[in-house]
Amino acid sequence: MKQFKNLLMMAKTGDTDAIQKVADMYRYLILKKSFVDNIFDDDLNQQLYITVLNCVKTFKT
Amino acid sequence: MEKQNDYSHLTENESLHNQFTAYTVIAIQRMKSRYLMKKSKNDRMCLSLDEMLEDNVHGSALTLSFDDMEDSFDSGISLENIICNDMLLAGICMLSDRERKILNYRFTLDMKHAEIADSLGTNKNAVEKAYERLIKKLRTHMRSSINETV
Numbered sequence: 001m002k003q004f005k006n007l008l009m010m011a012k013t014g015d016t017d018a019i020q021k022v023a024d025m026y027r028y029l030i031l032k033k034s035f036v037d038n039i040f041d042d043d044l045n046q047q048l049y050i051t052v053l054n055c056v057k058t059f060k061t
Numbered sequence: 062m063e064k065q066n067d068y069s070h071l072t073e074n075e076s077l078h079n080q081f082t083a084y085t086v087i088a089i090q091r092m093k094s095r096y097l098m099k100k101s102k103n104d105r106m107c108l109s110l111d112e113m114l115e116d117n118v119h120g121s122a123l124t125l126s127f128d129d130m131e132d133s134f135d136s137g138i139s140l141e142n143i144i145c146n147d148m149l150l151a152g153i154c155m156l157s158d159r160e161r162k163i164l165n166y167r168f169t170l171d172m173k174h175a176e177i178a179d180s181l182g183t184n185k186n187a188v189e190k191a192y193e194r195l196i197k198k199l200r201t202h203m204r205s206s207i208n209e210t211v
Contacts, residue, residue: 003074004074004075004077004078004081005073005074026082026089029085029086029089030089033089033093036097047092047096048089048093051085051089054088055081055084055088059081061077
């Protein structure tokens, strides 16, 4: 597995593949959190993906 | 026996991964709670508008446009229309629009600081500070006007 630090750095610089990989890492967490009263909320799902992308941007290594 | 957390066996890469995961999980939880709060507030707003519509079913209010209804919703229960004390009213008129909005939200709509912050697009601390400041302003205004009359 590729070093996570490198992956994060690449994602920070805007590499779409790296961003995709980081987002994929958290897809199950996002999926789990996207349910409101046992109903899948598409808007919330989108918001949570955006949150992960923001985290990539704002996380200080 | 006391359980000790020993993370020394983790490599730098693994610990960075853990840190990032913790950061992301917290951000996701916060976003979800913020989203749910916003959603519930919107639902409440829709419900109250629906109730207004139902109340006016037999009248001519159905011809009102959505904007008109929103205006009546805003102005109908504003503090300025409720308060009978002239001194207090004068004090409220002295406040800025934003402060008056905060007062309205707090007392007529009975919203919490966090909800007010959400609707004004600021954070909770700013609303709390503004609220304290405006109460102080009102208090000093009331005191000074009472002293003038005595």
